[in-house]
Amino acid sequence: SSGINAEYGEDLKRQLQEAFSLLAYRDPKSSPIGYLLHPNQREQLCADLNSAILESNGLPRQPPLEMALSQTKNTVGRMLEEGLGAAAYCGLDEFLKCSLRPQ
Numbered sequence: 001s002s003g004i005n006a007e008y009g010e011d012l013k014r015q016l017q018e019a020f021s022l023l024a025y026r027d028p029k030s031s032p033i034g035y036l037l038h039p040n041q042r043e044q045l046c047a048d049l050n051s052a053i054l055e056s057n058g059l060p061r062q063p064p065l066e067m068a069l070s071q072t073k074n075t076v077g078r079m080l081e082e083g084l085g086a087a088a089y090c091g092l093d094e095f096l097k098c099s100l101r102p103q
Contacts, residue, residue, distance in 0.1 A: 019036060
């Protein structure tokens with residue numbers, strides 16, 4: 001807890017405490033902190049929690065696959081800005097959607 005407080009600040013510490021307190025409610029959606037289950041809140045909270053867990057275990061805050069994907073998207077975007085025509089054939093988002101579908 002003191003590591004989270006020192007490294008991530010009070011806001012993240014509060015978010016994590018609220019998230020874990022959801023477990024205490026029989027019906028978390030109707031609890032005072034049920035708003036955390038809204039998809040917008042849930043995604044951010046999950047990302048923050050994942051980052052805190054990774055870093056507390058001595059790993060990078062951003063998972064390597066996520067870093068590689070982000071770098072690839074940025075590289076393709078930069079290639080398009082520079083007018084490199086081959087980048088137009090790089091449909092990374094479409095590729096990922098196809099390759100992640102259950103078969």
